[in-house]
Amino acid sequence: MIKNIASEYPIELGSLLNSSFHNLLKNKYKNSKIVIIVDENSHDFCLEFLITSFDELKEAEVMLLPTGEENKVMEVCFQVWEALSDYQIGRKDLIINLGGGIVTDMGGFIASIFKRGIDFINIPTTLLGMIDASIGGKTGIDLGPYKNQLGTFTNPKALFIDSSFLGTLPKHELMNGYAEMLKHALICDANHWNELIAIEALEDLITGAFIEKSIRIKNQIVSEDPKEANVRKKLNFGHTIGHGIEGYLLDKEPISHGHAVGLGMLAEAFISYQRRILSEEQWLEIERILTAVFPKIEIESTEIENIISLMQNDKKNFSGEIKGCVLTSIGNCEFDQNFGNKEIEEALNYLINI
Numbered sequence: 001m002i003k004n005i006a007s008e009y010p011i012e013l014g015s016l017l018n019s020s021f022h023n024l025l026k027n028k029y030k031n032s033k034i035v036i037i038v039d040e041n042s043h044d045f046c047l048e049f050l051i052t053s054f055d056e057l058k059e060a061e062v063m064l065l066p067t068g069e070e071n072k073v074m075e076v077c078f079q080v081w082e083a084l085s086d087y088q089i090g091r092k093d094l095i096i097n098l099g100g101g102i103v104t105d106m107g108g109f110i111a112s113i114f115k116r117g118i119d120f121i122n123i124p125t126t127l128l129g130m131i132d133a134s135i136g137g138k139t140g141i142d143l144g145p146y147k148n149q150l151g152t153f154t155n156p157k158a159l160f161i162d163s164s165f166l167g168t169l170p171k172h173e174l175m176n177g178y179a180e181m182l183k184h185a186l187i188c189d190a191n192h193w194n195e196l197i198a199i200e201a202l203e204d205l206i207t208g209a210f211i212e213k214s215i216r217i218k219n220q221i222v223s224e225d226p227k228e229a230n231v232r233k234k235l236n237f238g239h240t241i242g243h244g245i246e247g248y249l250l251d252k253e254p255i256s257h258g259h260a261v262g263l264g265m266l267a268e269a270f271i272s273y274q275r276r277i278l279s280e281e282q283w284l285e286i287e288r289i290l291t292a293v294f295p296k297i298e299i300e301s302t303e304i305e306n307i308i309s310l311m312q313n314d315k316k317n318f319s320g321e322i323k324g325c326v327l328t329s330i331g332n333c334e335f336d337q338n339f340g341n342k343e344i345e346e347a348l349n350y351l352i353n354i
């Protein structure tokens with residue numbers, strides 16, 4: 001059964017074969033050229049199913065992006081834009097982004113810029129992509145060590161979430177999705193937090209109920225505040241410090257986005273506890289769960305200053321102040337908080353010495 005989640009564009013949850021995807025191909029995009037953007041793994045694990053299931057895709061051009069955050073860069077976009085021009089892709093044509101958060105972020109960016117915007121459809125194939133990256137219209141790429149520094153707010157024409165793609169996803173990638181699911185719970189749903197921390201194995205996350213709940217949380221927040229003027233900022237919980245760590249390690253020993261967010265949430269919950277706005281009992285529960293899931297990273301305390309200066313250039317900030325979110329309890333979060341350098345330094349020292 002397909003579940004439709006109300007939003008500005010169709011979000012369908014369930015088997016792709018039973019969704020309205022086929023109708024779109026047969027009708028709206030009947031005369032369009034179709035380009036499918038994949039990365040190396042979605043190419044190997046997901047593309048064949050798509051092409052063999054839908055006759056309309058037999059002639060589609062496939063464009064392969066190199067896997068990994070270090071390739072979420074302008075140079076790769078240029079190559080794709082040139083290829084789109086070579087194939088004479090025009091405003092009536094369609095891009096299908098089939099892959100994880102990097103493919104949907106980059107593919108969406110590529111589509112939203114090309115010829116001032118052509119239609120794209122997202123078919124996420126990672127847990128993180130399904131419950132977070134493909135929803136909410138943020139497209140983008142990195143600039144040097146700065147995450148998602150170039151981008152647009154552009155919604156896909158449709159989003160199809162079929163959890164059967166997750167069968168081939170490595171366990172550590174489930175952990176990355178778990179990070180963002182825990183974030184959704186921590187910022188606005190204590191019951192969901194209790195459900196999520198009670199799972200016995202990461203594979204339990206693949207059951208529709210958890211995915212659906214997480215999508216609904218994200219979708220509700222972004223529908224209320226599409227351009228991140230206020231409540232959408234809550235979704236940045238864990239990302240102020242997380243992005244700093246992720247960007248800093250990008251050209252050293254890169255860690256995944258989910259791992260960085262997991263550690264960022266730990267650090268930002270630590271700040272909340274230090275400010276005495278999060279109770280000790282809840283802090284200890286968050287600490288117990290997050291330290292069990294997200295491995296510690298090896299950073300020297302002499303490197304902290306460099307991480308903080310990266311954070312200063314994050315697009316969430318202005319006037320040199322570092323902004324972030326704090327938790328007042330599990331399920332409640334306050335945004336637009338100024339983080340002092342000393343507070344961040346203490347939180348990073350805490351992470352290093354766990």
Ligand SMILES: NC(=O)c1ccc[n+]([C@@H]2O[C@H](COP(=O)([O-])OP(=O)(O)OC[C@H]3O[C@@H](n4cnc5c(N)ncnc54)[C@H](O)[C@@H]3O)[C@@H](O)[C@H]2O)c1
Nearest residue numbers: 041045100101102125126128129132133138165168169257
């Ligand atoms: N736009 C947003 O609102 C938003 C929100 C959160 C994260 N993001 C971005 O998303 C990215 C992280 O997304 P991600 O964790 O999906 O990373 P990813 O796209 O790199 O995918 C993770 C890994 O899984 C592989 N993979 C994909 N599908 C697979 C499948 N079905 N089977 C086996 N392997 C598969 C990929 O090749 C990759 O190696 C980051 O760049 C982050 O900034 C964006």
